Amino acid sequence: ARSYPARLASGDYYTYAATTNGLMFAVGDVSGKGLSAALVMTMVSSATTAATNRDVTGDPARILADVSADVYDYLSDSGVFVTTAIGVWDAHESTLKVANAGHSPVLHCHGDRTTSIPPAVPPLGVLPDVAHEPIELVFEPGDALLFGSDGLAEQEDAHGRQLGYDALDALLISHRPDGASALVDRLFDAVERHGAGQPQDDDRTALVVARREGVT
Numbered sequence: 601a602r603s604y605p606a607r608l609a610s611g612d613y614y615t616y617a618a619t620t621n622g623l624m625f626a627v628g629d630v631s632g633k634g635l636s637a638a639l640v641m642t643m644v645s646s647a648t649t650a651a652t653n654r655d656v657t658g659d660p661a662r663i664l665a666d667v668s669a670d671v672y673d674y675l676s677d678s679g680v681f682v683t684t685a686i687g688v689w690d691a692h693e694s695t696l697k698v699a700n701a702g703h704s705p706v707l708h709c710h711g712d713r714t715t716s717i718p719p720a721v722p723p724l725g726v727l728p729d730v731a732h733e734p735i736e737l738v739f740e741p742g743d744a745l746l747f748g749s750d751g752l753a754e755q756e757d758a759h760g761r762q763l764g765y766d767a768l769d770a771l772l773i774s775h776r777p778d779g780a781s782a783l784v785d786r787l788f789d790a791v792e793r794h795g796a797g798q799p800q801d802d803d804r805t806a807l808v809v810a811r812r813e814g815v816t
Contacts, residue, residue, distance in 0.1 A: 602805070604804045610803045612749045614805055627685055633803070640682065659699075664730060667684070676725055700720055757796055763794045780808040
């Protein structure tokens with residue numbers, strides 16, 4: 601995972617942790633930029649860690665609901681929302697579950713195709729109740745999953761053209777066999793090349809989970 605702020609402080613966050621229920625990982629993007637967004641980001645990130653530590657289910661939708669309960673009043677009163685995606689990989693059951701609250705991109709790469717995992721509920725701070733069933737993915741050896749922020753796809757070049765989500769799809773397909781760390785490197789290199797000296801439009805964050813070939 602990696603995050604580059606557009607300004608001194610970032611409104612994006614990522615976190616991951618090994619738990620008794622598997623690998624939990626999350627990415628979020630606070631509306632707005634700068635110090636005020638960074639303060640909200642810190643609160644939501646801390647709430648995600650606390651909800652993960654309390655969780656006994658291994659269900660990312662339950663974790664997301666707990667985070668929402670912790671932060672909804674503050675976000676609603678402040679007029680701020682936070683897009684968030686949370687995943688849990690259970691190695692014992694070979695399942696990967698995703699809960700998505702208004703977040704994009706969330707891309708599952710399998711072979712020569714990618715699938716976007718759509719939001720199941722609005723961003724945190726919009727509704728008091730975000731209860732839903734998580735999306736369960738077939739996550740096979742060689743697959744990769746990207747939790748990114750829109751600062752990746754929406755970086756503009758000198759002509760005002762955005763990198764776009766098709767380019768992210770192509771990058772994932774091409775570099776999926778390289779592993780999670782290399783995929784993050786390739787994503788940030790591509791965004792930097794596309795920007796070609798243009799100002800960074802938004803915070804950029806990418807978290808990649810990859811299941812290695814031959815590893816069960």
